[in-house]
Amino acid sequence: MEYNFHEIEKKWQKYWEDNKTFKTPDDLTNPKKCYILDMFPYPSGAGLHVGHPEGYTATDIYSRYKRMKGFNVLHPMGWDAFGLPAEQYAIQTGTHPSVTTNNNCDTFRRQIKELGLSYDWDREINTTDPKYFKWTQWIFLRLYNTWFDEGLQKGRPISELKVPDTIRQLGKNEIIKYIDSRRLAYYDNALVWWCPNCRIVCSNEEVLNDGTHEKCGNRVEKKNLKQWMLRIPLYAERLLTGFDKLEWPEGIKEMQRNWIGRSTGAEVDFSIDGLNEKLTVFTTRPDTLFGATYMVIAPEHQLTEVITTGDRKEDVEKYIKATLLKSDLDRTDLAKEKSGVFTGRYAVNPVNKKLIPIWVADYVLTGYGTGAIMAVPAHDTRDFEFAGKFSLPIACIQDPDVADTEQEKRILEGNECWTEDGKYINSSDPSTGIDINGLNKEAGIQKITKWLESRNLGKAKVNYKLRDWLFSRQRYWGEPFPVIHWEDGEITLLDEKELPLHLPVMEKYLPGETGESPLANADNWLNVTDNKGRKGRRETNTMPQWAGSCWYYLRFIDPKNDKMIFDPGQEKYWMPVDLYIGGAEHAVLHLLYSRFWHKVLYDLGIVSTDEPYQRLFNQGMILAFAYETESGMKIPADQVVEREGKHYHIENGSELRQIVAKMSKSLKNVVNPDDVTLKYGADSLRLYEMFMGPLDITKPWDDKGVKGVFGFLGRAFRFFSDPENIVRGEEDPEVLKGLHHVIKKVEGDIENLRFNTAISAMMIFLNLATKKGKVTGETAATFTKVLSPFAPHMAEELWHLQGNTKTLAYEQWPRYNEEFLKEDNFEYPVSFNGKMRFNILLPVSFTKEEVVNAVLADERAKKWLGSATPSNIIVVPNRIVNFVIKN
């Protein structure tokens, strides 16, 4: 029978849909459960590209396999549908973003269904649906009403926060201020990049070197905007320790650890000469205090103005202005040439009471530590560079552990920077009573930190790179904050019962010129009056796209519940997510934010697990071939012709190099899954996506490769659908061995997400079966089951042709029998000094001695051994024989 994939695929997709084959079981008594999740997509107008089906196919195979293994499987799909493109389109055309979004979702849903993925479509969710974002807003209320108890390392309801009496005495305003300062969500000014042309806040990476916006080329400016922020750094420690139990790729854990950026050190207070202020610095090297010869504060530091003396004001102000104009990248670029100005003021070094000058420089950042540093040029490369440029003193306080005496001399004289370990010198002062001379780094840090703490001059301190999360956008198409700002300055949140707060319908979606969200123009929606006549305005910022994706896995558990965020019993059954697959581009942000929310919900008793995603896997990017000339000029794929495996320019005939690059319109190398499905069918697309290589690596799409798996499916179908090939009676032992081998191999490979080798094992079996020409009906049925997670349409069709009337989706996964896998003989590779020379077939039961004797009796061994006597003979049973000959 010919392999008519179009007909087969249409037929079974309809069957699955009509019969709701993949509806999640309601019976929660089955102890075997598996929650398998894809990172849900943003439904762009461009439709699916071949990168999407990679992860989706992987989870689909895993889901189908787990069902056959008797698991209750939860495998849902939905849309992360808030986002800029729909809003931009609305600005241009006036079409409401929900219309665009729904159209895009329809396209995505159709395309995904055409791939035969076994989602439970009854659980589809959409982050832009008010029934969904009602609960996103609900979580925001929780964040706002939670504080972090550092002692218990746990989030707690704000009602449990004790306000100190000293604050209480200061009155209502101070109490509110205190409470607000402890909430996980707070409202504050934040300095952000603003593009006046696009009327949008830009991220650092969107701002180019020359200070222009990468999207429009216009100059951006720094703007202070009122923003919602989330105190994620409070959870830094929990986010770090949570990794321990998780089955995540080590590299991803490492990237998140680096992002959180824990560092230990000390905070040290410096008093300021002539002012009743102190300057606190964070340092990882309190041991180098004696080497601190100047200080630097960030231009944005709140004390900069106070510290600057009259005669220096002009210079400092000029410098601050210049800094504000630079993009962050610019600031770092100029870092090669460090810049800074003297404030005219001096600080007192607490260890020796020496006066050291205070400078302002943009290499010190406000966002990290305390925004001020003590500079130790002799032992910090940045400080060394800066001191060199501005002729500041360099005091070496550590005799370096270095063998090179010339280098040692340079370091001691302050002509070279030393950041490694060594023995302290010049590090004592009788007047303050501290002496660490002779100690090494570790001991020095300990001693001086203790000394600082005993004198109340500083304390040990852990610092994180992780910063507060800027959690608002000046956009229309996002979740509205359930927040009202009253005329008297009070901020209140809507009551739970008032949710969801809908987005108003508008005619114009353009943001305001001043950085205000388009919502500021929705007068009817915006202005509110309470029952006492007090006037207020709703929050006009909306939440970032992260909000919806931070918790969607929880809603899938009980997506239609309109009474609660989800049913706790069902949550307890399904959580945590057992397998989570998505692109590595979300390695840090999405996963970190999502873990943070989850931990807050856990602390509040809303979810039952501390971590959301037990096992994580990142699929690699799919690239495509592209072509370039000898000189490296890129040639669009439609201008390239292939002859005898080589590539030539269609016009001038010059030979081109095949390279691997990202798919892009300009290179004309974008692959659309619809084209592949049309030509080869969904099963072939699925199979090729998996056969290309390991799931986690970056790999190029090759249309020719699809032909390979298409050929395999065609051969398989023709062979197993032909009654002449299916016989009764005993199975051929070789076929039986092959069959049980493939069951075992595919099973192990699916568990380890190594689908490429599973497919090649199936190819090997098919090659064997076709060579034999005949298999039993039982073998055919078993192989059909093994193939079914990979090529489900074809497998259902074969299953049907084999006389079955029900779907095979819930058939039991075949069990392999080790007995059939046993070999009688093993073909030993025999090597001499590690070089393989020949093979010899011997019974597996042979002892080492028997093996050696059998090999020595072989003519070929005599040839390689010659007259020499082996000094050693290594026999690894059923693996290798190696003769060691010394010459």
Next chain:
RNA sequence: GCCCGGAUGGUGGAAUGGUAGACACGCAGGACUUAAAAUCCUGUGACCAUAACGGUUGUGCGGGUUCAAGUCCCGCUCCGGGUACCA
């Protein structure tokens, strides 16, 4: 610069420290066909050699550990991703 990942035939890739190149693409030859496509069969790392057998070499580069290294260790080169002076 730093962090993470990678480098194996013409191509994608396979290989618990134990026969490097499974499986597939491509290519070459053959069968079928008036012909092509499709399908099927055979060969295919490179080099040397042959009537045939065979041999040498080979996993980015240089060292090392080991009876044995694509795999482990040290030092590099190049490529991809992330990040931007993190005190």
